[in-house]
Amino acid sequence: MNRVVETRVLRTIGMLFGVGAAVFGLLTLPVILGQLHVTPVAWTVAALLASLGLPLALGIASAFAPVRAIRVLAVLVAVGNLLALATEPFVAGRTADAGASPWVLQLTALGTTGAALGLPVAAVVADVLLTGALVVIDRAATSAQPLGLIPIQDGAYAALFAAIFAALAVGAVRAGRSVDTATADAMTAVLAARDERIRSDERARVNGLVHDHVLTTLLVAARSPEPIATVATDAAEALRRLGRLAAPHSSDDPLDAGELLDRVRAQLTAIAPDAAFGFEGERRAPIPPPAAEALLGAAGEALRNSRRHAGPGADIEVHVVLREDRVDVFVVDDGAGFVRAAVPENRLGILTSIESRMRQVGGSAVVRSQPGRGTAVQLCWSDS
Numbered sequence: 001m002n003r004v005v006e007t008r009v010l011r012t013i014g015m016l017f018g019v020g021a022a023v024f025g026l027l028t029l030p031v032i033l034g035q036l037h038v039t040p041v042a043w044t045v046a047a048l049l050a051s052l053g054l055p056l057a058l059g060i061a062s063a064f065a066p067v068r069a070i071r072v073l074a075v076l077v078a079v080g081n082l083l084a085l086a087t088e089p090f091v092a093g094r095t096a097d098a099g100a101s102p103w104v105l106q107l108t109a110l111g112t113t114g115a116a117l118g119l120p121v122a123a124v125v126a127d128v129l130l131t132g133a134l135v136v137i138d139r140a141a142t143s144a145q146p147l148g149l150i151p152i153q154d155g156a157y158a159a160l161f162a163a164i165f166a167a168l169a170v171g172a173v174r175a176g177r178s179v180d181t182a183t184a185d186a187m188t189a190v191l192a193a194r195d196e197r198i199r200s201d202e203r204a205r206v207n208g209l210v211h212d213h214v215l216t217t218l219l220v221a222a223r224s225p226e227p228i229a230t231v232a233t234d235a236a237e238a239l240r241r242l243g244r245l246a247a248p249h250s251s252d253d254p255l256d257a258g259e260l261l262d263r264v265r266a267q268l269t270a271i272a273p274d275a276a277f278g279f280e281g282e283r284r285a286p287i288p289p290p291a292a293e294a295l296l297g298a299a300g301e302a303l304r305n306s307r308r309h310a311g312p313g314a315d316i317e318v319h320v321v322l323r324e325d326r327v328d329v330f331v332v333d334d335g336a337g338f339v340r341a342a343v344p345e346n347r348l349g350i351l352t353s354i355e356s357r358m359r360q361v362g363g364s365a366v367v368r369s370q371p372g373r374g375t376a377v378q379l380c381w382s383d384s
Contacts, residue, residue: 003067005183009176011062013117013169014070018059021110025052031103038102038142043091050080051107058114074118078127081111085134089141101154102142105135112162116169124166132159254286257322263296264329268318271303275316283322291381294361295329301353302331302377310335310375326382334374340367354379 036044054077062070084104092102108131115127136155140147255263261279268275287295299318306316314335321328340350350367354377358365363381 003177003180005179006173006176007067009172010067010070010117013172014062014074015059017110017113017117017169018056018062020113021052021055021059024107024110025056028103028106031106035103039088039092043087047084047087047104050084051104051110054080055110055114058117071118074114074116077114078111078119081108081114082127082130082134085111085131085138088138092138092142101139105138105154105158108135108158109162109165112166113169116166117173121170124170128159128163128166131162132156135159254288255292256286257283257327260287260292260295260327261320263292264299264318264320267296267300268303271300272307272316275303275306275318277318279320279322281322283324283327285324285383287327287381288361291327291361291363294357294363295327295379295381298354298357298365298377298379299329299331301357302379305350306331306333306335306375309338314374325384326380329379331377331379332374337369337371337373337375339371340369 032044032048039047054073058070058073058077061073065073085108088102088104112124112128112131115124119127132155134155135158136151139151139154143151265277268277303316303318306314310316310333314333316331316333316335319330319332321330354367355365358379358381361381363379365380366378367375368378369375
């Protein structure tokens with residue numbers, strides 16, 4: 001999963017963390033200078049590097065370093081803060097001022113925030129609790145006067161204060177991760193829907209081809225008194241189209257209106273040479289290949305239906321109406337006709353080869369027929 005948002009959130013928090021460390025350091029500077037006589041210089045330098053130097057380095061690295069390096073540096077911030085707290089009682093002298101806590105205790109929120117950026121939630125909780133416990137120990141060990149419950153109160157306050165910053169950091173990073181997860185899931189769903197649509201379109205294409213050319217040719221050869229030459233032509237066309245299925249499905253260049261009319265005439269000559277042809281209107285804009293293919297395929301199936309079912313002596317006409325915003329193709333016969341509701345749903349001719357084919361390209365198909373009064377098929381595709 002590509003964690004773009006989570007990474008952006010992590011970098012933003014890291015850079016803000018560096019700014020916060022600088023502010024905390026400036027606010028704590030007077031206390032640090034006032035307690036230089038209490039702790040050894042070497043320890044003070046090491047504690048400053050661990051408690052302030054590492055957070056500042058994390059803030060700078062968050063702007064450009066890899067995510068793994070940022071997280072490692074964040075863990076070092078948490079560990080450095082705990083080490084400074086844990087070693088304080090062993091090196092610090094006692095002070096008579098009960099209100100003066102060691103300066104390192106004032107930077108505990110930096111360590112727990114670092115833990116939140118680099119560790120799992122359970123480890124962050126453990127870090128917060130351990131920080132609070134070390135504050136209690138440090139406060140009690142470095143005071144020359146009895147403090148009663150003050151160390152416990154300071155430890156609880158430090159843990160609560162640190163937990164707030166840690167929780168904000170964990171929540172922000174998790175929110176970014178949730179956004180990335182939701183984005184990945186949405187992309188997966190979109191790709192799955194696209195793949196299903198492609199498979200559905202391919203099934204419809206294959207079903208239409210099988211019905212329009214393979215089954216029709218077999219039925220004509222078995223039952224119809226069509227001339228042998230016509231059956232042979234249909235068979236050759238079926239073989240040619242089946243061969244094209246093995247190649248990648250690609251679109252040709254867009255067709256202009258004249259090319260569409262020429263292909264309709266050629267189709268009419270091949271399927272029903274005695275049918276009449278006419279057109280009206282004009283269109284300057286080209287017709288996209290999918291729309292042209294659907295119009296020609298559906299018109300061809302309507303012609304084949306008329307040739308097979310209209311009956312001997314029936315007149316068939318194909319009429320094309322061209323407009324700038326749409327194209328209509330009418331296939332009309334005055335033959336036997338049929339009852340549309342009586343056609344079984346498993347018959348692919350009208351459902352798949354005509355209606356579904358036009359719907360796939362955003363067009364429509366209307367089939368009107370009455371027994372004894374012929375059949376009219378209107379195919380429509382528009383640019384809108």
